[in-house]
Amino acid sequence: LIARALLLEPDLLLMDEPGNHMDVLAMSQLQQFLQRGCSSAFMIISHDQYLLNNVCTKTVFLRNQQCSKFELAYNQARIQLQQQDLQAKARLLSEEKEISRLKTTAKRLAIMGRENDNVKLARKAKSIQKRADKLDANKTACVEASGLKLNLNNLALRARQMLLIENYQVMTPDSSSRLLCIEQLIIKPGDRVAFLGINGVGKSSTLESILRAYQQPSEPAKIRFHPRTQLGYYDQELHLLDNNCSRIDWLRKMTKATEEQLKSVLIKAGIHYQEFDRCVSQLSGGEKARMMFLAFSLNQPNLLILDEPTNHIDLQGKQQLTEQLMSCGATLLITSHDRFFLQQIVTRWLWIDNGTLREVNSDDAFYQALLDATPVPKQPPESTLMQPDAVDIALGIRQVPAEHSEEEILGRIDILEKKLQMDKRQKHKRQKPGLQQQWQTEIEQLWQSIT
Template sequence: MSLINLRNLGVIYSTPLFENLNLSLGKGERIGLVAANGTGKSTLLRIIAGETEATQGDIILARGTKVGLVTQDVPDDLVELSLFDAVLSALDPEQIESESWRADIALNDLEVPEIHWRRPLNKLSGGWQRVALLARAWVSEPDVLLLDEPTNHLDLNRIGVLQTWISTVARSTPMIVASHDRAFLDAVCNRTLFLRREKSHVFALPYTKARESLSEQDSAAERQFQNDFAKASQLRRKAAKLKNIGINSGSDLLLNKTKQLNERAQKIEDTARPAERHQSAGKIRLENSGAHAKALVSLAESAVTIPDGRTLFKLPPLWINPGDRVVVLGANGTGKTRLLSLVTGALDAEVANIRVAPSAIPGVSDQNLSQLDRFKSPMSAVTEMSDVGDHRARALLAEAGLHIDLQEKRISILSGGQRSRLAMLLLRLSKPNLYVLDEPTNHLDIDGQEALERELLIHDTTALIVSHDRTFVRNVGTRFWLIDGKRLAETDSPETFFDVQMDGAV
């Protein structure tokens, strides 16, 4: 039995986000919702939840179906509430009086430590805010859950808790999950919807297998399109020859045949459709200026400390050589970002026990993209970072997905995906030979993640990376440094660390 049916659903603003979407959601189904940034995923979830309306089509919910929506951001009226009160406020007033225990159960099911229960949401990390919104949706006992980027801001341990919760506590609740986390989609979803402008595609498969099927389908559609147009061209060439003969011979029969051939060609051309490609939020391109130094970064045996002098972990002697893409692994709070900040600091000044080759040209991006804060607008960022000229600057920004109406706007109004693409563009313009990247896939859609991976691989870049994105780490890492038990050591693979984090307790 279907709890939700979408029929010919569409959303059109100045241009269509998507049209002719048909989808059903039944018991036991968990649908992964995949699309580029800004192409309608969040809008679709809000429509299904009844918070906004579609431009066309119908939504049919089974009688009595209650839908719970977990948004990306905390609503303004909740930010000053404690985590516990924010969850509790999702209940009806009479339930709050007699059934406050429901909030306790929801928070315990999601393994939220009690130390966080009474803290205001605006004092908690983005990860705990995400968990609070999930608990808030769950406490009202929904029949269907809609999750909008549920793994944003979560570390691997919390993603593991979430995956376990979905497969156990919430296993019987149908879900639609909008996410750019490929490993998460594979782990929790048994169907995949690729949302597209004209024709969306649904597969009864998890993400990776569905993506392979979609690629095969697109390739077959493109081949059919090319074959159709080749056939139409052949008919038109034949018609042209017959027309010439018919005119020269005065044959009405041949001229009539010419007309018929052209009509057949026109009919083929009218019905032929090229394979629709997903809408891209903008291109990501990098550069690597190369390096002749044997080691771009050398780390001597030492202790990595925080400003008050406490030791986070001890370093053995290590080197980062040209072509190495080193991923730093470790649980939250072990000092990964601290290590990156020390290496970044050594690029500009002497840092004890860290030596950076004089030929190193850095390309640095932190997880908050704070390198963008000093610029007034995307346009000023590009022109201050390079001498490409205004015309070329505008073309580069447009290519990165920042069209003319955004180029002079304040950077603070850009979406996370737009800020990430701008940051990648600025890295490209700096022509680095040493990338230092802290959570570079944050806010990037799957298209952007894959583009970043390709660029790092194609240019054989040298990089020091921190990331919670398992697929990204597996695809780009060549070396892995693990912080564990107050020491850092090199390990052959990230898989043991991933397994421990995903299965570990909070």
Template sequence: MTSLNLRNVGVVAHTPLFQNLNLAIGEGDRLGLVAGNGAGKSTLLKCLAGVIEPTHGDIVRSRGLSVALVEQDVPAPLLDLSFHDVLHRALPADEREGQEWRVDMVLDEFETPEDLRNRPMRALSGGWQRLALIARAWITQPDMLLLDEPTNHLDLEKLFKLESWINTADYTAPIVVASHDRDFLDACTTRTLFLRPEESIAFAHPYRRARDLLEAHDASAQAQREKTLREVKRLRQSAQELRNVGINSGSDAAQIKSAQIKRRADALEQTARVLHRERPGEIRLGNRGTHARLLVALENVTVEAPDGRRLFMIPKLEVAQGDRIVVLGRNGAGKSQLVQLLHRAMLAPDGLPGIRVSPSLALGYVDQDMRQLPDKATAHDFILSRFRLGDQRSRAVLTEAGFSIERQALCIARLSPGQKARLGLLALRLSEPNFYLMDEPTNHVDIPGREQLEAEILEAEATCIVVSHDRSFVTAIGTRFLLIDKGRLREIDGPEAFYESILG
């Protein structure tokens, strides 16, 4: 049964985000929505929810269809409400009385700890805020659920919990998911829509299989375009030869035939579509190099929580040039605290007790929330003042990174999370480090950007310590894996056993 139909739907914002989109979404569908940052995923979800109207076309909904949209940010009016009250107030006003059991049932379904249930939303971690918004939508029992980047800020435990919940949810209402997490899309979707400005393309497969089919589709389209353009060239040569014959011989018939062939060539050229090109923006990591073999050494170091609690002990750890270390551990184990401790040690002139840092180490640091970016500055002013490239070069590198001239002039606070992430990674590149310390560097980065970052890390032979919940990213770059477990840091062969322990 079809719940919603899109007929020639398009949205224009300065330029088309998407157009001529025809799509049916029905019972049991699990649709993955894939596109680059700023390419229209959130806009399409809002159109599906009825929050905004498309520029062109029609969206036809089944009579009485209820749609719940889970956006990326917590609405301001909810920040001071408790987790419990956020769910309770999501119920229709005339149904709230005597319905506490429904709230408790959903909190149990999401395995929410008791001590979080009455905590204000602003005091919850980013991951629990995401799950709270999903639970808030779910409790209304919608006929269609729309999820915008649901895995952002989720640690692996919550990510697996969300995957399991989507796959075992006891209902057949359709779910539409916009996400950059390749493994999550493969685990939770059965269809994929690649959203494009010219021609959006859908396949009845999860992401990776659909992407293979998309690449085959694009290769076929490219071959057809080249064939068409060769024919256009041949026709124009024929038209020119006939025109010359007509001029030299005074033959009107040859001139008329030449004009006819030229019109055929012009019409055929119009059918040779300009093919879609992803523009992830250039996230190129520099590596200024160092002759030091050992860049960081830790011995008998204790990592503590902000309140002074001991989290874990590091008996000994050496980071050599070329190591790409991935730090694993359950939520709260201390991964981010380790990154912050190393960050302080690398900025201190003489390191910190138990931590030795090579004098030749040049640090490149990425915070998962991009807090190192000045909110009040524009992207252009930030790059210009920080790296002193000159006005023209600053604009050029921002354009290469996917920032239009209009976006370069916006305050950083007004940029989308994905654009902030891209700006932070650009700044990382321009600082030309030889050591990368990165806490969730792919947060909010689109799939082409993640793959570009993976390629650049490998190509630059970067030395790095990384915390990441992106399983594809971890597999692509990791050469060493450290697990924080039971108050100690130990090296393991790979991440698979850790992932299985979370699932178990």
């Protein structure tokens, strides 16, 4: 989709969550393109903090139907926004004190006016009450925190190991071929483990294999759990919420909580009572993610398998999730293309490379390997007669062979003339004089070849 948009050579490129379903290799290539190869201005909506920090020079926060604009990358802009929020809270506190003082004064004057039958005092009380109401209606607005909450309390299991995998082969979903072989993997209680690898190497399949072994244990078991393991699973497509249950019915099905606990956790998450019966299949991605974490809060698992947990969570919710995962003590197995999220949480790194699983000290080697494998864009060669340009290649336009017909040459001329006209209609600073000259030269050569 991004390539299709770029073929039009736009002045402005709009991107809505471009990295949601990209693996780390594609994200790395996208980042490099936006940093070095994109000549268009662009606006991007993304929950990937690492991407925003590396490609954006301006940040706009949309909150409470208002825009807050900063000439800064995301992290620096967020610090300034937090400072503004602190100032707003201080102003709000001062305004609420003044409103309380005015209301108290108005009430006292109104009582005195009634008791003494004093019209002047009663009129004064009404005037002060109006001032208090006006100040209350226009008081400083403060942004509420995200409704995403994950409360996992004291879940560290006191044991030597939580999970043991020995001589296990991870297969493709149709079991036709092997993705990787795990000779031995020991996961200890409290480990926060990230699985690294490009798309298709078996990250999600490995997590699904662990889930199946927990749900359907077999003998001899190559994947073994501690007897007190309580597992929670978050899949990136949120398939567990693709049904016609209401919010509260879904939680009844997924947990063993009482009715009071179900209602309490929904209300604390900011869900109004009228929304309890809303069908979960109609919820947005962010609302579905919130429901998954509410179920975790009720079930209190001590082993969490998280497959791309940040795909549907906004930046504020992601920060809250990070803090809660770091403090809860649960053992975590995570796959994510969000490098910033992983770097904050993870204590162990497992890299799936060429069908093997190996532990590395950090994610640096993995991302450096991605950069080394990413081809550096080359400058196009000098134009020759009928030589394809990058746009022609991307569009799949058939090039005229050495013995080309007159009809094919005229078709090529028509394409080049349209591209030339489109480029000349752009603003002067957006035009490409080099390409214009190249297209004009080729047009002249083509006309000479048929005259």
